[in-house]
Structures are given as structure tokens and as C-alpha cells.
Amino acid sequence: MSKYEALTGDQAVATAMRQINPDVVAAYPITPQTETVEFFAEYVADGLVTTDFICVESEHSAMSACVGASAAGARVMTATSAQGLALMWEVVYIAASYRCPIVMSLVNRALSGPINIHCDHSDVMGMRDSGWIILFSENGQEAYDNVIQAVRIAEHPDVLLPVVVCQDGFITSHAMERVEVYDDDAVKAFVGTYKPLYPLLDVDNPKTYGPLDFYDYYYEHKRQQVEAMEHALPVILEVAKEFNRKFGRNYGLFEPYRLDDAEVAVVVTNSTAGTAKVVVDDLRAQGLKVGLLKPRVFRPFPAKELADALRHLKAVAVMDRSIAFGSMNNAGPLFLELLAALSLHDVRIPMADYVFGLGGRDIKPSEIETVYRDMLRAAETGKVERLVTYLSVRE
Amino acid sequence: MALKGWKELPIGGVILEAGNAAEYRTGGWRAFRPVFGEAACIHCFQCWLFCPDSSILVDAENEKMMGFDLEHCKGCGICASVCPVNAKVRRQVGDKIPRDDPRLCIRMVEEGKAE
Numbered sequence: 001m002s003k004y005e006a007l008t009g010d011q012a013v014a015t016a017m018r019q020i021n022p023d024v025v026a027a028y029p030i031t032p033q034t035e036t037v038e039f040f041a042e043y044v045a046d047g048l049v050t051t052d053f054i055c056v057e058s059e060h061s062a063m064s065a066c067v068g069a070s071a072a073g074a075r076v077m078t079a080t081s082a083q084g085l086a087l088m089w090e091v092v093y094i095a096a097s098y099r100c101p102i103v104m105s106l107v108n109r110a111l112s113g114p115i116n117i118h119c120d121h122s123d124v125m126g127m128r129d130s131g132w133i134i135l136f137s138e139n140g141q142e143a144y145d146n147v148i149q150a151v152r153i154a155e156h157p158d159v160l161l162p163v164v165v166c167q168d169g170f171i172t173s174h175a176m177e178r179v180e181v182y183d184d185d186a187v188k189a190f191v192g193t194y195k196p197l198y199p200l201l202d203v204d205n206p207k208t209y210g211p212l213d214f215y216d217y218y219y220e221h222k223r224q225q226v227e228a229m230e231h232a233l234p235v236i237l238e239v240a241k242e243f244n245r246k247f248g249r250n251y252g253l254f255e256p257y258r259l260d261d262a263e264v265a266v267v268v269t270n271s272t273a274g275t276a277k278v279v280v281d282d283l284r285a286q287g288l289k290v291g292l293l294k295p296r297v298f299r300p301f302p303a304k305e306l307a308d309a310l311r312h313l314k315a316v317a318v319m320d321r322s323i324a325f326g327s328m329n330n331a332g333p334l335f336l337e338l339l340a341a342l343s344l345h346d347v348r349i350p351m352a353d354y355v356f357g358l359g360g361r362d363i364k365p366s367e368i369e370t371v372y373r374d375m376l377r378a379a380e381t382g383k384v385e386r387l388v389t390y391l392s393v394r395e
Numbered sequence: 396m397a398l399k400g401w402k403e404l405p406i407g408g409v410i411l412e413a414g415n416a417a418e419y420r421t422g423g424w425r426a427f428r429p430v431f432g433e434a435a436c437i438h439c440f441q442c443w444l445f446c447p448d449s450s451i452l453v454d455a456e457n458e459k460m461m462g463f464d465l466e467h468c469k470g471c472g473i474c475a476s477v478c479p480v481n482a483k484v485r486r487q488v489g490d491k492i493p494r495d496d497p498r499l500c501i502r503m504v505e506e507g508k509a510e
């Protein structure tokens with residue numbers, strides 16, 4: 001029987017990790033992910049898990065230990081935020097290219113500088129081309145559910161890629177919410193036993209990880225990563241289907257909210273989607289046809305599926321919690337990619353980007369409402385007034 | 396060696412055949428080639444011990460250094476640096492002698508240059 005517990009987002013992830021009982025966890029505490037590591041260390045000390053918990057001296061070492069353990073054949077997890085992820089950097093790419101199915105909980109926090117510990121998505125957006133699968137979570141429940149599913153996605157024989165599960169720093173990680181925690185045995189049965197493809201510890205079949213890979217083979221290995229990413233979308237859906245059936249949830253590539261008959265919509269990830277749902281309900285009560293699309297899977301980017309889900313609209317706003325500096329119009333990464341996706345799939349509707357919430361700047365329902373009102377105007381006139389708006393920045 | 400396509404290769408750059416580095420000819424990377432001055436050699440195997448590319452050929456039975464596997468030797472010159480006969484020659488005739496001095500037991504000759 002599952003039970004409801006009051007958990008912070010960090011604790012929800014630690015709970016999933018306890019139930020998954022990975023062979024190895026190598027992590028370094030960093031705000032606002034710290035609680036996950038603290039709770040997990042407690043589970044290790046209390047004997048609730050049999051995990052080898054490696055207290056490393058830095059995140060670079062954390063990810064390095066994860067890669068080594070994964071190559072050895074272990075089921076491996078880690079957790080980090082912002083600067084921690086930045087310090088992991090070179091090994092983040094190595095994890096993906098060695099095809100290590102590591103699962104990372106990333107509690108989104110603004111990258112320095114100036115130094116800041118609060119939420120935005122500049123950390124994860126930096127790793128968007130690193131070869132990791134990227135999942136977003138609106139709340140603690142979704143972070144918990146995504147971490148459990150991430151194990152299956154990462155370890156799927158057609159995928160074998162690392163997966164990062166995001167949640168918003170402090171807003172989700174430190175807010176206590178009701179989380180349905182499933183039966184330990186049910187989670188264990190769902191994740192199953194990991195059967196590594198090329199474990200180093202299989203000493204009867206010696207193998208080499210990390211040899212020099214030049215112009216003659218490197219390119220082929222990159223092509224294989226593309227193939228794995230292509231397999232990932234159907235695998236994510238397949239795993240979600242099984243998860244939904246077992247645990248009574250409704251995961252897909254994204255969550256549409258009152259989108260079917262909407263005329264305009266906002267696309268936004270993580271906790272702000274929760275706030276936006278309230279705004280949608282308020283505006284719907286006023287008879288306005290507004291909806292929401294909350295991406296769950298950002299890598300691989302489900303371009304066609306997103307285009308099809310937004311095709312019927314008259315205007316779409318993307319809300320980006322980071323800036324792709326120097327990109328086209330200094331927009332946000334989610335906007336840039338969605339704009340390309342809609343253009344590719346012949347969805348020609350007015351689109352605008354709203355950058356918001358950098359460094360943990362609060363985003364209020366009234367501000368999200370202005371986005372909807374802008375889009376309702378764009379739906380009427382057929383064009384947006386500004387391509388990129390930096391919402392609620394002081395002049 | 397015919398190169399495999401991406402569908403045939405093990406993923407992740409993993410090498411599944413132990414010791415297949417032998418199939419990878421790295422001799423072409425060389426800028427300097429070691430040349431063996433057999434007469435001076437005392438067959439101490441220091442060069443064999445230190446060569447990072449397992450490119451010192453030896454006759455194990457007769458405990459003899461035989462020369463270099465130039466298909467794989469990358470020309471790093473470590474063998475020449477560790478050779479005690481080279482050290483002795485430098486001690487006797489001076490440190491400043493060039494790397495390709497014929498008195499050395501292992502001399503490093505610029506690749507492509509006539510000896």
C-alpha cells in the first residue's frame with residue numbers, strides 16, 4: 001500500500017533513492033540539493049540501504065566516481081545543483097559518451113555570478129547538448145516519480161544514457177508537500193535489477209573503457225548517441241505507460257492543461273507550471289480560452305509532439321527561466337527550440353518569449369496573467385508586440 | 396584494417412577484445428625514430444621495462460634486446476633516456492652530444508632523415 005507523506009522535494013528524491021537502493025551513490029552536498037544528500041547519508045548510516053555511499057571531495061570527483069562505478073557495472077545515482085553541476089562539467093559529457101545510465105537529481109539553481117543560491121534553470125540549460133536525457137518536475141511528487149522512472153529509462157538496452165531529473169531549487173526542494181510514497185516492494189519491482197551491458201567487473205571478459213578515440217571512430221560513437229536519443233522518446237513513453245498503470249499517474253512527454261479548446265497557451269516547465277495552472281483557472285472563470293503546456297521531457301526534445309499539441313492555438317508564449325546569452329534576440333533556450341520545432345512542423349502562429357524568475361526572483365500569478373493577456377491580444381492581431389520580454393525586471 | 400560502421404561497433408567507445416591495441420598501428424605518429432646501437436648494449440632490459448608502447452623487441456629465451464617494433468613505437472625517446480649505456484656515454488664524452496650521436500646505445504634520429 002502506498003502512503004501519503006509530508007515531504008520536501010529533496011526528501012522526496014531521497015525517498016526514491018532509498019527505495020531504489022542503488023549500488024553506488026557519489027555526491028557532494030550543495031545548496032539547495034543538500035537535504036537529499038543528508039537524508040540519503042542517514043539512510044546509509046541507518047542501514048536502510050546497502051548502497052556504497054562515496055563522500056567525495058568535489059562534484060568533479062562525484063561524477064568521476066559515478067562514471068567509474070557505472071563502468072564497473074553498478075546502478076549509480078548522484079545529486080547536485082548549479083556550481084556543483086558546473087564543476088562536474090567535463091565528466092558530465094563523459095558519462096553520456098561512455099553510455100553510463102547514471103541518474104542525477106538536479107535541484108535547479110542559478111549559476112554564479114554574481115553568486116546566488118536560488119532557483120533558475122541556467123544550470124540545466126548548460127547541459128542541454130551534453131547527451132543526457134532531461135526531465136522536469138513540477139513538484140515533489142513529480143520529482144519522486146521521475147527519479148523512479150529515470151532508472152528504467154536510463155538502463156533500457158535501447159537507450160543506455162544518463163538521465164537528469166530537475167526540480168526547482170527551494171520552491172520545490174524545500175517546500176513540504178503531500179507526496180504519495182509507493183510501497184517499497186512496488187518501487188523495487190518497478191525498477192527491477194540492473195543488468196549492465198559491459199561491466200568491467202566481469203573479469204572473465206576483459207574490456208577497456210575510455211580508450212583514445214580519434215577521427216577514425218569518434219564520429220561513429222557520436223552517431224550511436226544520436227540513435228540512443230532517438231530511441232529514448234518511445235522508451236520514455238513506454239516506461240511512463242507502465243508507471244501510470246502501476247501507480248495511477250498520468251505521465252507523458254508533457255502535460256497539457258486545459259489546452260484542448262484553448263486559443264492561447266503558455267509553455268513553462270517545473271514549479272511555475274503549477275502557478276500558471278491557477279492563472280489558467282482564474283482566466284477560464286472569466287471566459288477566456290487559455291491553456292498551458294508543461295514540458296516534462298526536454299531532452300530528447302519532442303519537437304513534432306509539441307508542435308501537434310500546439311497546432312490549434314492562435315498564439316503561444318514560452319516562459320524561460322534562463323537566458324541563452326547572445327542567441328537570437330537573447331531569448332531563452334526553451335523558446336528558441338520550440339520556435340524552431342513549430343516552424344519545422346508548419347505551425348505558423350505568433351510566438352513570444354518571457355524570461356522570468358532569474359536568480360529566484362518570485363513569479364506572481366498577476367505577472368503570468370500579463371503574459372496571457374499579451375497572447376490574447378496577439379491572437380486577435382496576429383502578431384506579438386515583442387519577441388522577447390524580460391518579465392518584471394526593474395528598469 | 397577495415398573500419399567498422401556505427402551499427403557494428405560496441406557503444407560507448409568500449410573495447411571488448413583484450414589486447415587489440417596491437418592492431419592499431421601508431422608508428423606513423425613518430426617524429427623521431429629510435430635506432431639501436433647493438434654493439435654497446437648490455438641487455439639490461441631497462442628500455443623494455445619503461446617503453447610505454449611495448450615496442451622493445453626482446454629475445455626472452457636468450458635475454459637479448461633485439462630492437463624496436465616500429466609499427467607501434469611512437470618515438471617518445473623514453474628508452475633512450477633510461478638506457479644506462481647512454482648515461483655512461485654522456486658521462487664520458489659530455490652531456491651536450493646530440494640525441495643522434497652514433498656513440499649512443501639508443502639514438503633518436505629524426506624521422507625521414509638519412510642516418
Ligand code: SF4
Pocket residue numbers: 429445446447448449450451463467468469470471472473474475
Ligand atoms: S621511442 Fe618510446 S615508444 Fe619507441 S621504443 Fe623507445 S620508449 Fe618505446
Ligand code: SF4
Pocket residue numbers: 435436437438439440441442443460474477478479480481500501
Ligand atoms: S636499456 Fe640500453 S643497454 Fe639496456 S637493454 Fe635497452 S638498449 Fe640495451
